[in-house]
Amino acid sequence: MARTAALLIENHGKCSLSACDTDESLRSLLQVNEGHQKETSRMSLKDEVQDKYRLVAVIVFILGLGTLLPWNFFITAIPYFQSRLTTEKALDRISELDYSNTSLANNTSDKALHSGDDFQFNNWMTLLAQLPLLLCTFLNSFLYQCVPEKVRIAGSMVAILFLFTITAVLVKVEMSPQTFFDVTMSTIWFINAFCAILQGSLFGLLTLLPQTYSSLFLSGQGMAGTFAALAMLLSMSSGADHRTTALGYFVTPCIGTFISIMCYLMLPRLDFAKFHFSKSGSNSAKNYELDTKAELLQQEVNLEAAEQKQAMHKVKEAEVLTGEGAQKVSMCAVLRKIWIMAVTIVLTFGVTLSVFPAITAAVQSGTTDENWGRFFNPVCCFLIFNVMDWAGRSLTSYTLWPGPDCKFLPLIVAVRFIFVPAFMLCNISGKSYLPIVFGNDAWFVIFMIFFSFTNGYFVSLSMCLAPKKVLPHECEATGAIMTFFLALGLSVGAGLSFLFKALL
Numbered sequence: 315m316a317r318t319a320a321l322l323i324e325n326h327g328k329c330s331l332s333a334c335d336t337d338e339s340l341r342s343l344l345q346v347n348e349g350h351q352k353e354t355s356r357m358s359l360k361d362e363v364q365d366k367y368r369l370v371a372v373i374v375f376i377l378g379l380g381t382l383l384p385w386n387f388f389i390t391a392i393p394y395f396q397s398r399l400t401t402e403k404a405l406d407r408i409s410e411l412d413y414s415n416t417s418l419a420n421n422t423s424d425k426a427l428h429s430g431d432d433f434q435f436n437n438w439m440t441l442l443a444q445l446p447l448l449l450c451t452f453l454n455s456f457l458y459q460c461v462p463e464k465v466r467i468a469g470s471m472v473a474i475l476f477l478f479t480i481t482a483v484l485v486k487v488e489m490s491p492q493t494f495f496d497v498t499m500s501t502i503w504f505i506n507a508f509c510a511i512l513q514g515s516l517f518g519l520l521t522l523l524p525q526t527y528s529s530l531f532l533s534g535q536g537m538a539g540t541f542a543a544l545a546m547l548l549s550m551s552s553g554a555d556h557r558t559t560a561l562g563y564f565v566t567p568c569i570g571t572f573i574s575i576m577c578y579l580m581l582p583r584l585d586f587a588k589f590h591f592s593k594s595g596s597n598s599a600k601n602y603e604l605d606t607k608a609e610l611l612q613q614e615v616n617l618e619a620a621e622q623k624q625a626m627h628k629v630k631e632a633e634v635l636t637g638e639g640a641q642k643v644s645m646c647a648v649l650r651k652i653w654i655m656a657v658t659i660v661l662t663f664g665v666t667l668s669v670f671p672a673i674t675a676a677v678q679s680g681t682t683d684e685n686w687g688r689f690f691n692p693v694c695c696f697l698i699f700n701v702m703d704w705a706g707r708s709l710t711s712y713t714l715w716p717g718p719d720c721k722f723l724p725l726i727v728a729v730r731f732i733f734v735p736a737f738m739l740c741n742i743s744g745k746s747y748l749p750i751v752f753g754n755d756a757w758f759v760i761f762m763i764f765f766s767f768t769n770g771y772f773v774s775l776s777m778c779l780a781p782k783k784v785l786p787h788e789c790e791a792t793g794a795i796m797t798f799f800l801a802l803g804l805s806v807g808a809g810l811s812f813l814f815k816a817l818l
């Protein structure tokens with residue numbers, strides 16, 4: 315190992331010397347070489363600092379779950395919001411009627427109850443959740459320089475907790491449907507704005523931890539939807555009345571967010587996190603370089619003599635790359651390399667959000683079984699979506715088909731557009747233009763399984779393949795660009811949902 319370390323230092327010198335010949339570059343090269351002694355002790359320190367009991371891993375998973383709680387708890391509760399808006403709107407209309415004409419009263423109240431979506435709640439909710447995500451992802455890229463990370467993360471979580479508490483309290487407060495709609499939409503806007511700042515800041519923090527922790531964070535995000543669907547099913551099966559059920563349901567994310575805050579506050583106390591977070595922003599590029607070498611060195615210990623040659627090649631490659639790291643990263647150059655992945659994620663989320671949840675949540679069971687009718691939506695729409703979405707994301711741990719060089723990926727993903735008419739032709743009441751072709755519940759379940767699985771798979775695939783198309787020093791920029799396109803895809807889909815709803 316010592317011999318390899320010496321070779322590395324020698325190599326580093328040669329490589330960097332050929333790459334740079336100005337005084338400044340030579341000075342920085344000397345600094346880097348001076349740092350090699352520190353590097354060796356850092357490497358041994360890294361060996362010692364372990365994630366005890368995998369506590370940091372668990373906390374990162376919970377934080378991931380916490381970031382997508384707001385979006386998932388709001389979409390899963392669509393029937394609650396609609397029932398509140400619909401019933402009260404219907405009552406409003408009934409009170410405006412001339413009660414001497416009973417049959418008219420019956421007809422109109424029936425119509426009002428069935429029109430259900432007078433406020434276009436699903437569409438507005440989707441749009442007002444995703445637009446702040448897009449805007450605040452932008453905002454966070456400036457905010458991170460002037461607002462400390464602790465304030466952004468802890469502040470956002472406290473704000474989310476406060477807004478969830480308001481939502482839970484509102485369950486028991488009577489108000490006019492219009493006021494209820496306005497207050498709910500404002501809550502959705504602000505809760506998702508804070509959520510975007512939280513998500514962006516946590517992604518930034520995660521770059522300081524080993525890569526497996528980013529996967530755990532994404533996994534936690536994937537579990538948030540399942541958590542919300544299970545919370546809904548549990549509160550529904552408690553047998554309590556509608557309002558108490560909704561109250562129990564909205565108290566769950568309050569507890570979840572509180573636990574996330576506690577977890578975040580615990581994080582800097584853990585040695586493993588302390589060690590990684592001590593890397594300051596300015597040092598992170600250098601530390602990345604050191605980490606890469608430490609990992610290469612560790613790998614080499616176990617290599618046979620023949621394999622060592624190959625490993626040295628890898629080291630040289632890393633040296634060349636870190637040499638280039640000193641150069642400025644051009645966003646346009648990175649975008650040119652990853653545009654296929656960017657288009658893929660926009661198309662995937664564009665198709666998904668254009669029907670989920672705006673149209674899928676309006677699909678009803680074709681059976682007459684009242685009990686199944688109540689559970690149809692939380693189970694067949696939300697639980698299936700979230701479990702299969704998570705399964706699709708997980709599959710990318712085993713395969714990354716069709717690989718980073720496939721030029722047809724956007725075309726393959728565009729095939730998912732077929733799900734849009736498929737869902738539109740399902741059992742949705744009150745349609746004006748389209749017939750019900752897929753009235754059987756089994757059709758909806760089959761569509762949902764393929765729709766959600768491919769969503770999870772292609773989202774994760776594009777996020778995993780993008781960094782493979784760029785050099786290591788361009789990875790951070792790649793992450794930022796992909797996060798922007800992820801948010802863009804969600805917003806485009808949310809906007810399209812209005813069009814598809816109007817075509818029903």
Ligand SMILES: Nc1nc2c(ncn2[C@@H]2O[C@H](CO)[C@@H](O)[C@H]2O)c(=O)[nH]1
Pocket residue numbers: 382385447513535536666670703769770800804
């Ligand atoms: N990563 C990420 N995915 C989101 C966000 N909002 C909605 N989604 C995804 O949108 C889909 C529909 O809920 C699921 O795959 C969610 O994970 C967000 O803020 N971040």
